[in-house]
Amino acid sequence: MVDLDLDAIGQWATEVSAAADQRLFSRHIDDFGLSAESMRDPSRLLASSASAFGALCNGVDWPNRAGIAACLVLPLEVTQTLPSPRSVLAGIDFLRTYLDRNEPPGLYLLPAGSLSQWSDRDEDHRYPFDPRSVVDIPVDSAFVRYYRSDDEIAHDDVYSGAIYLIRSPTALSPSIG
Numbered sequence: 001m002v003d004l005d006l007d008a009i010g011q012w013a014t015e016v017s018a019a020a021d022q023r024l025f026s027r028h029i030d031d032f033g034l035s036a037e038s039m040r041d042p043s044r045l046l047a048s049s050a051s052a053f054g055a056l057c058n059g060v061d062w063p064n065r066a067g068i069a070a071c072l073v074l075p076l077e078v079t080q081t082l083p084s085p086r087s088v089l090a091g092i093d094f095l096r097t098y099l100d101r102n103e104p105p106g107l108y109l110l111p112a113g114s115l116s117q118w119s120d121r122d123e124d125h126r127y128p129f130d131p132r133s134v135v136d137i138p139v140d141s142a143f144v145r146y147y148r149s150d151d152e153i154a155h156d157d158v159y160s161g162a163i164y165l166i167r168s169p170t171a172l173s174p175s176i177g
Helices: 006-017 036-040 042-059 092-098 112-117 150-155
Strands: 025-028 068-079 106-111 123-128 141-148 159-167
Touching: 006 042, 006 106, 036 042, 042 068, 042 092, 042 106, 068 092, 068 141, 106 112
Parallel strands: none
Antiparallel strands: 025 106, 068 106, 068 159, 123 141, 141 159
16 A cells, blocks of 8 residues: 655656756655655555656656666665675565655665765665565666775774665666666
8 A cells, every 4th residue: 555646746847857967866765745654664665655756667668768867765774884786686675674754765766977976975885686575676786785984994993884776768777776
């Protein structure tokens, strides 16, 4: 059961995609009606996130928007140790276990070339992720990212993390992000 206004997501994507080749636009999916119950239940949160990403991608006029990318960011719980690449390959099970249910996922439309600049942290680890365990729409790049800055290392020694699903007319490799 998806409790989002998918039409509103598609409308927002249509409205901002014309300018997304110049700057980033973002919204959290709870801006579109995500319920508190869906935030607490990993399966419902994943279903809502997948539907929101589908609506975002469907709202973009891809043939006329070659310079933009659509992105879904699913926040993960903070951790003191990096996951093994094998655990990340577990796909949906990894997400259900480590999905942060206190921070809503984000939807982004942005210039495709700016994705490589998202590495603003001193320590940035990326692992390829199979997007088919989350969405059944075309995705050009999917990865798990754990990061922290020197300041974070000095204060609390934890990694922040997120799953990134990206769709763009120009395919991106997971290592570029």
